[in-house]
Amino acid sequence: MIVRTVLGDIDPAELGQTLCHEHLFTNPPAWATHEDSDMVLHNVDNAVSELDDFMAVGGGAVIEMTTADYGRNAEKLLAAASRTAVHVVSASGYQKGIYYPDSVETESVDELAQRFVEDVTVGIDGTTARAGVIKYGTCRTDRIRDDEEKVQKATAQAHLATGAPISTHCQAGTLGTVQVAGFEDHGVDPNRVLIGHVDRNLDYDYIRTLAGTGVWLGFDHWTKPKYPSDDIRISFVEKLFDEGFTKIMVSGDLGRPSYQPSYGGTPGFAGLTTQVQGRMNDKLIHQLFVVNPSQFFAFEPVGSR
Numbered sequence: 001m002i003v004r005t006v007l008g009d010i011d012p013a014e015l016g017q018t019l020c021h022e023h024l025f026t027n028p029p030a031w032a033t034h035e036d037s038d039m040v041l042h043n044v045d046n047a048v049s050e051l052d053d054f055m056a057v058g059g060g061a062v063i064e065m066t067t068a069d070y071g072r073n074a075e076k077l078l079a080a081a082s083r084t085a086v087h088v089v090s091a092s093g094y095q096k097g098i099y100y101p102d103s104v105e106t107e108s109v110d111e112l113a114q115r116f117v118e119d120v121t122v123g124i125d126g127t128t129a130r131a132g133v134i135k136y137g138t139c140r141t142d143r144i145r146d147d148e149e150k151v152q153k154a155t156a157q158a159h160l161a162t163g164a165p166i167s168t169h170c171q172a173g174t175l176g177t178v179q180v181a182g183f184e185d186h187g188v189d190p191n192r193v194l195i196g197h198v199d200r201n202l203d204y205d206y207i208r209t210l211a212g213t214g215v216w217l218g219f220d221h222w223t224k225p226k227y228p229s230d231d232i233r234i235s236f237v238e239k240l241f242d243e244g245f246t247k248i249m250v251s252g253d254l255g256r257p258s259y260q261p262s263y264g265g266t267p268g269f270a271g272l273t274t275q276v277q278g279r280m281n282d283k284l285i286h287q288l289f290v291v292n293p294s295q296f297f298a299f300e301p302v303g304s305r
């Protein structure tokens with residue numbers, strides 16, 4: 001089993017303390033950045049600074065969840081990763097329907113899947129950086145759009161062809177159970193899926209139902225003042241653990257300049273880590289930050305060199 005970083009495959013035990021859903025470089029479509037200027041992360045020096053700050057508080061790895069439709073930049077990921085000891089994992093797949101390129105409409109499911117497979121097995125955008133996870137997301141809170149259903153099928157195919165795990169975006173934390181059902185219809189084991197942003201929707205019954213399907217849960221919106229407080233997150237994580245649901249990972253999804261100190265923002269990867277870890281016991285922290293990511297992001301590469 002390996003974890004596939006942009007600089008190469010590593011032993012899962014080398015990951016260390018891992019943030020399961022972060023961003024170092026983003027560049028969403030122009031219509032989106034026109035409405036909201038706080039969306040673009042572009043600076044390699046700033047990324048290195050974030051990663052080094054994270055390392056200084058014990059950080060080992062960052063799963064960089066920016067996809068092609070949100071401005072993923074493999075060259076910059078390689079440049080940043082080569083200047084720090086923190087491992088960086090990049091993502092294939094797409095973010096969500098509103099950001100899809102026009103090609104999603106014209107390409108077949110097989111063509112989309114093939115593109116994702118090549119990200120994982122060959123390299124992203126002609127670089128040596130290979131993706132270690134495949135992202136999937138939905139942009140509505142009531143139903144999955146038709147184009148997103150098409151991409152979900154392609155995501156499942158690419159996962160089955162490569163072994164790379166699937167990590168999702170749930171709009172405001174919703175539709176997690178619908179996403180799981182779709183993946184199961186396409187033959188994906190829920191144990192290979194991380195449902196993201198569930199802590200945007202802190203309804204215990206919903207999250208417990210989701211946990212019962214066998215998926216992993218992303219509590220990946222800690223520290224953000226505009227969303228429910230970390231007190232609720234902690235009580236939910238502890239309650240889930242008490243009930244035997246321990247497949248949980250942590251992150252901040254700090255994909256804006258205003259969240260990263262190198263751009264003048266807060267709290268950054270390091271600030272998030274110290275804030276979260278200061279509030280839970282060591283055993284819990286070790287499982288959330290180290291043990292769980294080393295299990296979930298590990299895979300046996302299928303048909304690769």
Ligand SMILES: [Zn+2]
Pocket residue numbers: 021022023065253255
């Ligand atoms: Zn994100």
